[in-house]
Amino acid sequence: MDIRLAEAIALHYYQAAQRDGWTALVQAVADALVDLDAAERHAAAQGRLVSHGYARAPLNG
Template identity: 80%
Template sequence: MHAQPHEAPVDIRLTEAEAIALHYYRAAHRDGWIALVQAISDALADLDAADRHAIEQRRLVSHGYARARLNG
C-alpha cells in the first residue's frame, strides 16, 4: 500500500504533536500560516480555560477551608 503524496508514509508513526499539526494543516486547506495561527489560538483558549478553572478551584477550596474553620 502506498501513501498519497500529502499523507505520511504508511510505515511511519506520527507523534501526537505531528498528528495534531497535520490535522490543522489539512483543516486549513494546506495553508501553513493559517494552520499555525489556528493551533496557537486554540492553545491560548485552552490555557485561558485552564486558568479560569484553576482560579475557580482555588476559590472553592478557600471557601471550603473557611467554612470548615467556622464550623469546627
C-alpha cells in the same frame, strides 16, 4: 507529549487550513490560548473553593 501525537495534530490543522501553513499555525495557537484560558479559569475556581473552606484535607499533607 509523544512527538507522533504532535505531528498528527499539526497535520490535522495543516489539512484543515487547506495546506496553508501560516493559517494552520495561527489556528493552532488560537485554540491553545482558548484551552489555556479555560484551564486558568478552572484553577481559579478551584482556588476559590479552597479559600472558602470547602477543602477539608490539611494543605501540608
